[in-house]
Amino acid sequence: MKRLVEELDLRREASLYRSRRVAESPQQPEMRIDGRRLLAFCSNDYLGLANHPDVVRAMQQGAAEYGAGSGAAHLINGHTAAHHALEEELAEFTARPRALLFSTGYMANLGVISALMGRGDRIYEDRLNHASLIDGGLLSRAKLLRYQHAELGSLQSQLESGSGGRVLVATDGVFSMDGDLAPLPALGRLAQDYHAWLMVDDAHGLGVLGAEGGGTLSHFGLGLEDAPILMGTLGKAFGTFGAFVAGSDELIETLIQQARSYIYTTALPSAVAEATRVSLRIARQESWRRERLNKLIQRFREGASSLGLPLMDSLTPIQPILAGSSAQAIAWSRQLEGKGMLVSAIRPPTVPDGSARLRITFNANHSDRHLERLLDALAGLRGESA
Ligand SMILES: Cc1ncc(COP(=O)(O)O)c(C=O)c1O
Numbered sequence: 001m002k003r004l005v006e007e008l009d010l011r012r013e014a015s016l017y018r019s020r021r022v023a024e025s026p027q028q029p030e031m032r033i034d035g036r037r038l039l040a041f042c043s044n045d046y047l048g049l050a051n052h053p054d055v056v057r058a059m060q061q062g063a064a065e066y067g068a069g070s071g072a073a074h075l076i077n078g079h080t081a082a083h084h085a086l087e088e089e090l091a092e093f094t095a096r097p098r099a100l101l102f103s104t105g106y107m108a109n110l111g112v113i114s115a116l117m118g119r120g121d122r123i124y125e126d127r128l129n130h131a132s133l134i135d136g137g138l139l140s141r142a143k144l145l146r147y148q149h150a151e152l153g154s155l156q157s158q159l160e161s162g163s164g165g166r167v168l169v170a171t172d173g174v175f176s177m178d179g180d181l182a183p184l185p186a187l188g189r190l191a192q193d194y195h196a197w198l199m200v201d202d203a204h205g206l207g208v209l210g211a212e213g214g215g216t217l218s219h220f221g222l223g224l225e226d227a228p229i230l231m232g233t234l235g236k237a238f239g240t241f242g243a244f245v246a247g248s249d250e251l252i253e254t255l256i257q258q259a260r261s262y263i264y265t266t267a268l269p270s271a272v273a274e275a276t277r278v279s280l281r282i283a284r285q286e287s288w289r290r291e292r293l294n295k296l297i298q299r300f301r302e303g304a305s306s307l308g309l310p311l312m313d314s315l316t317p318i319q320p321i322l323a324g325s326s327a328q329a330i331a332w333s334r335q336l337e338g339k340g341m342l343v344s345a346i347r348p349p350t351v352p353d354g355s356a357r358l359r360i361t362f363n364a365n366h367s368d369r370h371l372e373r374l375l376d377a378l379a380g381l382r383g384e385s386a
Contacts, residue, residue, distance in 0.1 A: 002103055003304060003364075007020070013128070014161065014326065015325070015326035015330050015347065016198075016326055016347055016348065019291055021033050021034050021342075021381055022034055022273060026051035026260040027042075027043050027045045027050035027326060028045075028048070028050075028363075029346070029363055029365055029366050029367075029370055031065055031342070033342065033375050036340075036342055037340070038337070038341065038342040039340055039342065039370055039373060040341075040342040041162060041341065041342065041359070041360045041361060041362065041366075041374055042051075042342055042343055042344040042361055043357060043361060043363065044203075044204070044234065044235070044236035044237070044361065045236070045237075045239050045295050045363055046204075046207065046208050046237045046317045046362065046364065047207055047208070047213075047237045047238075047239065047277045047283055047289045047290075047363075047364050048239075048284075048289065048294060048363045048365035049238060049282060049283065050238065050240070051238075051239075052134075052278075052279065052282060054278050054282065055139065055239055055278050055279045055282070056275070057278075058271075058277065058278040058279075059240075059271045059272065059274060059275035060232060060290035061271075061274060062082060062270055062272070062274030062275060063269070063270030063271040064275065065200065065270070066080055066082060066270035066271060066274075067080075067196065067268070067270075068269060069091045069266070069269055070266060070267040070268065070269055070270055071266070072266065072267065073173060073263065073264065073265060073266060074101075074256075074262065074263075074267045075150045075232050075256070075263055075265060075296040078223045078266060078267035079267055079350045080267075080270045080273070081170070081269075081365075082149045082270035082274050082277070083101055083267060083268075083270060083273045085273075085277060086101065086183045086273040086274075086277050086280075087099045087100060087101055087244070087277055089277060089280060090180070090232070090244050090246060090280070091246060093214070093284065094214070094215075094230055094232070094246040095214075095223060095224070095282060096230065096246040096247055096248070096249065096362045097224075097247070097248055097249050097252075098246065098248070098249050098251070098252035099244045099245065099246040099252070099264065099275070100244060100245050100246075100252045100255050100256065101243070101244050101267075101268065102240060102242065102243045102244060102245065102259075102261065102262055103242055103243070103261075103265055103266070103267070103268045104201050104233075104235075104241075104243055104244065105132060105201070105231065105232075105233035105235070105244065106131075106132040106245035107243070107261035107262075107265065108133075108136070108231050108233075108243040108244070108245055108261070109130070109132035109134045109136040109201060109231060109257065110132060110135060110139055110260075111245075111259030111260060111261035111262050111263045112136065112199065112229060112231065112245055112255060113133070113136030113137055113139070113140050113168070113199075114139045114140040114259070114260065114261075115143040115165070115254060115255055115259040115260070116140075116168065116197070116229075117137075117140040117168055118141055118142060118164060118255070118318060119141050119142050120142070120164060120166070121140070121141065121142035121143070121165035121166040121168070122135045122142060122143045122145065122162045122164075122165055122166075122167050123140065123142045123143065123144050123145070123167075123168045123169075123170060124145050124146075124147055124149075124158055124159065124167070124168070124169045124170070124196070125137055125144065125145070125146050125147070125169075125170050125171070126146070126147060126149055126150065126170075126175075126353075126366075126380025127146045127147065127148060127149045128172070128175050128177070128178060128180065128352075129146075129170065129171060129172055130172055130201060130203065131324040131350075131355050132201075132278070133170050133172070133199075133201055134146075135205070136170075136316075139175075139196070140214040142165070142166075143162075144169075145158050145162070145167075149175075150180070150182060150183055151282055152186050152187070152190060155187070155190060156190060157226070159190065159196070159216050159295065160273040161325075165169040166197075167194060167195060167197070168196060168197050168199060169187060169190070169191045169197070169198035169199070170198075170199040170200075170201070170228040170364050171184075171187060171199070171200060171201070171204075172200075172201050172202075172203070172204070173200045173202035173203075173204070173215060173216030173217065174202070174203075174204035174208070174209070174216055174284060174316050174318065175204075175211075175318075176204055176318070177318070177320065177346055177350060177351050177355060177357070177359060177385050178312055178313075178314060178318070178320060179204075179311070179312060179315075179316045179317070179318030179319060180314050181205070181209075181216055182200070182216065182316075183315070183337075184198075184200065184216060184217060184220045184222055184226070185220050185222060186229065188222055188226035188227055190320040191226075191227075192226075193201065197228050198226065198228065198229070199227070199229035199231065200217060200227045200228040200229070200231070201229075201231045202215040202216050202217065202231065202232050203232065203233040203236055203306030204233070204236060204237075204316065204318060205217075205219070205244075205316075206232045206233075206236075206237060206238070207237025207283045208234070208239055208290065208293065209290075209316070210318060212226050212283075212284040212285075212287070212339070213250075213290065214235065215230075215232065215284045218293065219253055224247065224248065227246065228247050228248065228251065229247050229251060230245065230246045230247060231243065231244070231245050232244055232245075232246070234272075234276050234279075238276055238277055238279045238280060238281060238283055239279045240272050240276045241268065241272050241275065242268045242273075244271055249313070270279045280380055284328065287384075289364040290363075290364075292364045293317050293342075293364050294364055294365075296317075296362045296364075296371055297315065297316070297317060297319065297362060297367075298372060299371055300319055300362065300374070300375070301302040301319070303371070304319075304375065304378060306359060307379050308320050309378060310322045312323070312357075315363050317362040317363070318359065318360075318361055319360045319361070319362070320346070320357040320358065320360065321357060321358045321360065322355060322357050323329075323345070323356050323357050323358060324354060324355070324356060325354070325356055326345070326347040326348065326356040328356065329345035329346065329357055329358060330347075330356075330373075331357035332345065332358055332381050333345040333358060333382070334340045335377075335381055336358075336377050336378075336381070339373075339376075339377040339380065340373075340377075341373065341374060341377050343358050343359070343360055344357045344359055345357070345358060345359075345360070346358075360374070361370070
């Protein structure tokens with residue numbers, strides 16, 4: 001254990017130490033955290049549904065009907081009418097024949113990739129893909145190659161020089177730490193040219209982009225043929241918890257038979273499924289939430305660029321400000337906290353070395369006043385260093 005103490009000390013010295021805060025209020029812009037009132041710009045609750053009264057009520061009613069826990073895996077007797085109905089609604093929402101619930105997005109990515117791919121197969125992943133896609137690739141024992149971020153030329157030359165086995169191209173739809181979109185139309189074409197399956201992890205696009213929040217694929221007008229495997233999470237724009245995979249009947253049946261993170265785990269509580277059915281409906285119907293987000297994003301970008309802040313190429317609610325060093329990102333985050341604002345510093349290995357950043361995210365419930373407070377606080381950061 002002494003080794004661990006030394007390693008932890010090294011982490012602290014490199015400004016890479018991570019610690020948790022304790023929230024004492026629901027997820028919402030104005031939160032009580034560690035005994036302080038803070039204005040938060042860091043959650044993934046983009047549509048402001050995590051504490052929506054109808055969603056909370058549905059969870060309460062779901063618990064009253066099904067109890068607190070599901071008590072077993074889906075393949076034993078933990079799969080309820082609530083899960084089943086949600087899967088059907090998610091299939092309809094994504095315009096795919098079937099959908100399958102997983103307990104988390106992390107588990108969905110591990111389960112899908114390791115069920116479909118194995119030794120002798122090839123997986124191509126964007127360098128900036130979420131850790132769970134990368135870990136799924138590693139777990140599968142297939143050959144894992146990473147192409148330059150959103151660079152089709154880099155992917156194509158890797159595809160060109162590979163041979164044999166099944167081929168999977170996996171990408172985030174919206175990159176979680178950068179907020180930019182994967183070039184999905186071109187990726188879909190390349191995947192088809194090389195007889196590869198395209199898998200899109202749309203954790204940050206669903207609910208936010210496209211008509212009715214149909215996500216990045218819907219934003220680009222793409223469907224099942226272009227990207228046969230779609231993974232979505234429920235703990236972000238939909239405000240609850242869990243994840244799903246949507247695709248063909250044979251994909252879903254294969255996952256039910258072979259995805260170990262689906263088979264060997266307890267089904268998520270039915271109350272969560274009931275709450276998600278309501279939040280999915282609200283997310284689809286209340287397009288004012290997406291419009292509000294777009295307004296906030298546009299005003300933020302105008303304000304931040306007139307302050308000369310180093311914005312990234314993002315039109316989504318993920319609006320990072322590049323700091324460079326971890327020490328600088330932490331210093332900025334602390335300065336903002338001193339002004340009553342919570343914006344998290346994202347550091348390596350979550351992002352590449354030298355690209356630590358503030359990850360600012362917006363929520364449809366942020367008010368104009370909240371945005372002004374953020375911009376005022378950011379204005380004070382100029383010229384300050386660690
Ligand atoms: C792109 C992406 N994929 C997958 C996940 C994992 O989803 P979950 O939090 O449901 O495990 C996340 C974030 O958590 C993510 O940002």
